[in-house]
Amino acid sequence: MEDKVNTSRNNNSFSIKKIEKNINGFSFDIRQHSLYELVCISKGNIKLTIDFQTYDLKENTVYLIKPGQVHQWIKDKQPNTCIGYIFHFSKDFLPSYDMVNKLYEKNSFPIIELSLSVFNNINQLISMLLTENQPNTLCAYLFGSILEYILKSKKNTNNLYYKDQRIYLLLDLIEKEFIHEKSALFYAKSLNLTTKRLNELTKKYLNKTVSSLIFERIIIEIKRELTYSNLTITEISNNLEFNSLSHFSKFFKHYTSSSPLEFKNLKKHT
Numbered sequence: 279m280e281d282k283v284n285t286s287r288n289n290n291s292f293s294i295k296k297i298e299k300n301i302n303g304f305s306f307d308i309r310q311h312s313l314y315e316l317v318c319i320s321k322g323n324i325k326l327t328i329d330f331q332t333y334d335l336k337e338n339t340v341y342l343i344k345p346g347q348v349h350q351w352i353k354d355k356q357p358n359t360c361i362g363y364i365f366h367f368s369k370d371f372l373p374s375y376d377m378v379n380k381l382y383e384k385n386s387f388p389i390i391e392l393s394l395s396v397f398n399n400i401n402q403l404i405s406m407l408l409t410e411n412q413p414n415t416l417c418a419y420l421f422g423s424i425l426e427y428i429l430k431s432k433k434n435t436n437n438l439y440y441k442d443q444r445i446y447l448l449l450d451l452i453e454k455e456f457i458h459e460k461s462a463l464f465y466a467k468s469l470n471l472t473t474k475r476l477n478e479l480t481k482k483y484l485n486k487t488v489s490s491l492i493f494e495r496i497i498i499e500i501k502r503e504l505t506y507s508n509l510t511i512t513e514i515s516n517n518l519e520f521n522s523l524s525h526f527s528k529f530f531k532h533y534t535s536s537s538p539l540e541f542k543n544l545k546k547h548t
Contacts, residue, residue: 291371292417294407295364308350308506313366314382315343316425318404320397322359325352329498330505333389335360338397340428342381342388346453348502363404371418377425379446381432392431400424444469445483448476449491456495457518462488497533504542511538 291313317326323336328349335341343349369375392400406412407420451465459465465488466473477487484491496518503514515526530538 291368292414292421293366294404295366297360297362297364308348310346310348311343311366312345313368314345314378315349316365316367316428317341317343317362318365318397318400319360319362320401321361324360326350327352328388330501335389338392338394340390340392342390344382348506365421367421371414372422372425373418374422377422377429381425381429383446383449390428390432392428396427396431400427403427442479442483444471444476444479448480448488452492452495456492456499460492460496462492465492493529493533497530500530500538501534501541504538505545511542514538 297319317335318340319335319337321337323334326333326335326341326349328343328347332352333341369378372378403420403424407417412420447469448465451468455464462473462476466476469476471479473488480486480488480491486494499518500514503509503517504511507514509517511526512523515523518526520526520529527538530536530541534541536544
């Protein structure tokens with residue numbers, strides 16, 4: 279079989295790529311997208327690292343990647359046997375944001391196992407999506423149906439979605455503002471809540487305080503920059519608007535037990 283990944287449908291807000299066996303032509307480069315990504319594996323397996331966690335993608339599973347998350351396919355010594363599809367899409371492609379929010383919620387395990395019957399239904403919808411000259415409205419409906427099947431499967435696991443829309447608003451706001459705004463008070467005021475009430479909500483649904491959510495996002499960004507960028511530690515500190523390099527280093531070491539330099543050097547040798 280020829281080694282390839284087919285781009286079967288592609289526009290600015292929605293695309294499908296078919297993964298086929300022995301994908302020597304597949305990119306194993308580090309990637310970061312502005313779109314949502316959904317990986318459906320129908321046969322075989324492959325490893326994927328996202329934000330410093332490695333996952334095994336296996337048969338009849340889907341994997342969810344949020345915009346901005348750094349990820350990389352892991353090239354194994356054994357030939358790849360993976361078959362499936364990769365979807366990239368924007369929220370605006372779909373008629374409702376609600377389904378995307380529930381699927382891609384924070385702290386939710388990114389892998390969802392599907393029953394064979396559900397996966398067969400999804401494959402039928404994919405075949406319809408791949409039909410030439412489908413209008414975008416029909417594609418959005420078909421893809422929305424795929425997400426609905428996945429969401430129903432997710433509801434049958436422990437990955438229950440949040441029942442308070444303010445959690446989604448908070449997480450979106452942290453993603454947009456975490457560099458400039460590191461105070462829980464800012465997020466509480468933005469949502470017309472007291473800090474106490476907002477912390478009650480985050481503890482209920484995420485078992486975390488607002489501050490811990492902000493700091494976790496900052497730590498992920500620091501790790502990304504230390505690992506994947508050519509910036510100096512001082513430049514990273516300045517870009518993330520820390521008061522001083524000393525404060526930046528103490529903050530990072532407090533949450534990771536490593537200094538920025540130790541972490542950077544470690545990643546160079548792994």
